[in-house]
Amino acid sequence: MLEQVEELVFETLREFGANENITGLDNPTVETFLYGDGGVLDSLALVSLISDLEMKLEERFGVQLTLADERAMSRKQSPFRTAGALAEFVREALVSYS
Amino acid sequence: MKTILITGTRKGIGKALAEHYLGGGWAVYGCSRGKASIEHGNYHHFCLDVSDEEAVVAMVRSAARESGGIDALLNNAGIASMNHFLLTPYPTARSIFETNVFGSFLFCREVAKTMRRLKTGRIVNFATVATPLRLEGEAMYAASKAAVESITRILAREVGEWGITVNAVGPTPVATDLIRGVSSEKMEALLDRQAIRRMGTVEDILNVIDFFLDKRSAFVTGQVVYLGGVG
Numbered sequence: 001m002l003e004q005v006e007e008l009v010f011e012t013l014r015e016f017g018a019n020e021n022i023t024g025l026d027n028p029t030v031e032t033f034l035y036g037d038g039g040v041l042d043s044l045a046l047v048s049l050i051s052d053l054e055m056k057l058e059e060r061f062g063v064q065l066t067l068a069d070e071r072a073m074s075r076k077q078s079p080f081r082t083a084g085a086l087a088e089f090v091r092e093a094l095v096s097y098s
Numbered sequence: 099m100k101t102i103l104i105t106g107t108r109k110g111i112g113k114a115l116a117e118h119y120l121g122g123g124w125a126v127y128g129c130s131r132g133k134a135s136i137e138h139g140n141y142h143h144f145c146l147d148v149s150d151e152e153a154v155v156a157m158v159r160s161a162a163r164e165s166g167g168i169d170a171l172l173n174n175a176g177i178a179s180m181n182h183f184l185l186t187p188y189p190t191a192r193s194i195f196e197t198n199v200f201g202s203f204l205f206c207r208e209v210a211k212t213m214r215r216l217k218t219g220r221i222v223n224f225a226t227v228a229t230p231l232r233l234e235g236e237a238m239y240a241a242s243k244a245a246v247e248s249i250t251r252i253l254a255r256e257v258g259e260w261g262i263t264v265n266a267v268g269p270t271p272v273a274t275d276l277i278r279g280v281s282s283e284k285m286e287a288l289l290d291r292q293a294i295r296r297m298g299t300v301e302d303i304l305n306v307i308d309f310f311l312d313k314r315s316a317f318v319t320g321q322v323v324y325l326g327g328v329g
Contacts, residue, residue: 044259048214051211051214051215052215054211055159055211055215058159064152064155064156064159066151066155
């Protein structure tokens with residue numbers, strides 16, 4: 001399941017990078033830094049990406065998740081730090097949802 | 099066809115707003131706790147509690163998907179309760195905040211997400227003259243609407259970059275169920291504090307909303323317009 005979710009996250013990142021002209025998202029990997037020191041996203045871009053990802057999850061899996069929930073905000077390690085952390089967070093959210 | 103989402107459409111001002119925009123050729127997505135009271139080919143009703151996050155998310159995404167995009171949101175749903183502060187039950191205070199503040203918050207958040215993709219949109223929240231008038235007996239209602247005003251002003255700054263405007267209209271009392279329990283003496287005293295001493299009408303409210311929704315109002319955001327010369 002993680003591979004499937006990773007591919008969806010990467011796809012969203014590629015599309016988002018192309019739409020918003022953000023370099024560094026052309027070919028994302030689990031190690032791609034998203035937000036924080038060395039990240040390619042500023043805070044407004046992160047908000048937009050999360051919103052796009054929620055829509056993509058609904059289109060692909062038919063689930064209506066709100067990703068920026070208390071679990072995300074209260075973690076010591078931000079789930080938005082890297083593409084890999086984001087994919088793992090989305091996987092956990094999908095498991096909780098189901 | 100343009101699409102508008104209006105909360106609290108079963109009766110009162112919300113129903114009148116829905117009928118107005120249906121008459122103007124809009125597709126209207128409405129909601130209330132109870133079943134629909136409007137029958138129209140372009141009206142789509144959802145039974146929900148506006149403070150139920152899951153239901154709000156489902157409604158907004160369904161409306162956006164079906165219509166291709168939501169052009170405007172009117173956060174009309176609201177409740178009031180006339181009590182001396184010392185006699186206000188906690189469940190009443192909580193209920194007022196759940197509907198007025200958290201309901202508006204949820205719809206603003208979810209609709210703004212869909213509007214961001216379109217790079218345009220209009221959000222109109224509902225304030226009240228009870229806030230600037232510091233109306234005795236309406237402390238929790240006025241406080242909840244003060245929160246709505248703050249959300250309006252700050253959200254306007256956070257989503258302005260995406261072409262979304264966020265404003266609020268602050269009606270005076272209008273003859274609806276919301277003020278049914280208010281005595282005529284209290285109502286007269288309230289009207290005396292307005293610059294123009296009369297009850298408001300739905301048309302007064304519509305006039306302000308139409309201004310906010312007008313395509314020429316793309317540079318008007320973060321504003322709260324009170325009716326009746328209050329504020």
